[in-house]
Amino acid sequence: MTHDLVFKGGRVIDPANGFDGPADVAVTAGRVAAVGPGLTGQQMVDVTGRIVTPGLIDLHTHVYRGGTSLALDPLAVTRMSGATTLVDAGSAGASNFAGFRDHVIAPGPMRIFAFLNISYAGIFAWKPGLMFGEASDLRLLDMAECLRVVQENRDTIVGVKVRLGSYASGASGIAPLDMALEVAGAAGVPVMAHIDYVPPTGREVLDRLRPGDVLTHTNKGFPNSLLRPDGRILPAALAARDRGVLFDIGHGTISYDHDVARRMADLGFVADFISSDLHAMCVDGENFHLLTVMSKLLAIGLPLPEVIARTTARPAAFLRRDDLGSLRPGALADVTVLDPDGTQLRLVGCWIGGQRFDD
Incomplete structure (x- = not known):
């Protein structure tokens, strides 16, 4: 034939x-x-x-170009990395998801899915010199609208994104996560949680996550690292993995520490998903696209088939796309x-x- x-x-x-x-x-x-x-x-x-x-899947990108200062052109992302499926990690919220869908997702030749940001505005002010966390004012977190948009776009929206930490949620603390979990529970979808700096602590976040939820920035360095100063894995991370919480690398700019990744791998704790968190602040100088991150995991000794699995079969299973x-x-x-x-x-x-x- x-x-x-x-x-x-x-x-x-x-x-x-x-x-x-x-x-x-x-x-x-x-x-x-x-x-x-x-x-x-x-x-x-x-x-x-x-x-x-199989076509590579990058489970953590920001590709709502024109809708948020953080995002890149998805054509450029695929051109750099060879990822044929991109998952946007919360660039859009309920207020602007329709624009993301109509003007970026629909016309793109690559396949694009999205986590919807729990914040109504999505990531709207994030660039060098201006970092206003979209979850820092709880008035921006419209749970009813977030649920409505998830329910109306189930073919494209795969979960709810919440960003936590002194940068992303400010004095709101853990409340945005609790709100995201409630919306996700009502919609029957997972949460992807980001943590940057205390507060809240990684333990507070991990203790709340459910089976099937995702913690991104697995190999983040100090502070809020999953690797303790004594060289052991944070017990809350081990307990979360045991109950089915999933872990994503989400490299980005300051969200990945290569030594932490190596030491965690030596202890048998490797992220379920290898992803880039590619955005506008990590394309100058060294470009942290998906192949760069995959190569870093090879360099710490992860076998090539395992690297490929974490960028194909595993994210596809998470997306429920066989x-x-x-x-x-x-x-x-x-x-x-x-x-x-x-x-x-x-x-x-x-x-x-x-x-x-x-x-």
Whole structure:
């Protein structure tokens, strides 16, 4: 059988299906048609010496360009990282989600999902020299409107985002998390919680999170680190993981400490999801896009298939999308091809629905 497109001769890593080895990947009519040897297609892409994975998923980005000062153009994010699915982590709130959906999500060739910010305005004033936390004034947290917008956009909104800490929530303390949890509980969706500086403490946040909720910035350094000064993991983090709370890297600018990540990995505590938290303040100088963060995890000794799993199968399962993050026949033909160079992963190209993304 001749397919529309075949990736020929690469190392296929597909953690969702437990596959890691040499194989061809065939695409027909925008979906994966077959994985195996000797496949032929009208278009043949030679990927010898390269890694072929399901389209990468970045679970923590900010891509409401034009709607918030923090956000980037999603086209640029995919161009840099090869992530064919982007999840925006709370750039928009109930007041402006319609604009995000109509003007950014709908026209984009990549797939974009979103956590809706518990703050009505979303992240509206966040740039060097101006950092007004959207949860610092509880009058901005309209729970009823947040619930309404989640319920009306279930195809796109995957959870509720709340940012906590002296920067993001100021004197509001833990209250924004309690409000986000109540909305998320009513909607039947998870919460993603950010913590920056005390107050509140990481323990206060972790103790409230439910199975399926996500704590981002897992490898943050002092203060509010999950790694204690005595070199042990914070007990509240261990207890949270035991009851099903999930952990996300969310690299960003000041939300990742490489030594903390290494020491936590040595203790067996690795984030469930590898994500970039790519935003307008981490694209100058060293660019912390998804492949950069994946390469950092390789450098601390995480095996390549585990790195790929945390950027494909695991976030796809969280999104409840079995047609993403997988190369099983019938899945959407989102494919990322990478060039391995030691612990550095470099992008060769990505395909969305079988079409090469070149913009």
